[in-house]
Amino acid sequence: MKLLYISPSPPNELERVRSLNILKSLKSQNIKVTLITLYNSKQEKYLDVAKKYVDEIIKIKYNKIIAIMYAIISIFLPIPMRVGYCFNFRLRKYLKNIQDKYDVVYIKRLRMAQYKKYVKSSQIYIDITDSLTKYYERIYKKAKGIEKIIALEEYYKHKKYEIKICEQNKNIIICSEEDKKYIENISNKIIGHIKVVENVIEPQKWKIDIHINEKRKKK
Helix, strand or coil, rough: EEEEEEEECCCCCCCHHHHHHHHHHHCCCCCEEEEEEEEEEHHHHHHHHHCCCCCCEEEECHHHHHHHHHHHHHCCCCCHHHHCCCCCCCHHHHHHHHCCCCCEEEEEEEEHHHHHHCCCCCCCCCCCCCCHHHHHHHHHHHHHHHHHHHHHHHHHHHHHHHHHHHHHCCCCCCCCCHHHHHHCCCCCCHHHHHHECCCCCCCCCCHEEEEEECCCCCC
């Protein structure tokens, strides 16, 4: 089986540990994975980590200043700022010109769902991880000033965008039952096709040996 994994940034053990664990699982099942990812100069070091678990990496470097400009422009468009930030002509062009046929395409994060229309596969999964509508609802209720205004705008934009993606695609993956129910409650069309895949950790990796001296000094 050949799988194309589309990621907004290189998988790593810090902010992209979910992606890294997914790639590890795919490798253990002998699935041929091509990772295509955006990255900037600070993230380049993570590419070597991802190489261990995929057959091929297609890396597309982006300019952070330009990405921020796209995010600002999206304020005046009916799309969330996160989606604007990840808009990339080079990635779109590459996906349109891919000649290989992949059995499965796995799109990581809601903001990368914009690239679904450029890939061809009978099975396309979109892992939104969590509900950003819920995230921004929580923020705007607590924030003040300009932060509250931005959070409120992102809440309404994500509510429309996230529901549209989840309603139009039958293979949606999310990390918690709570977020799944939240999305289902604000949509009239989503009926049971969101699958929950929880985040996992590797206990042995984070194990800390603490030696306690149980002998107390006598006073």
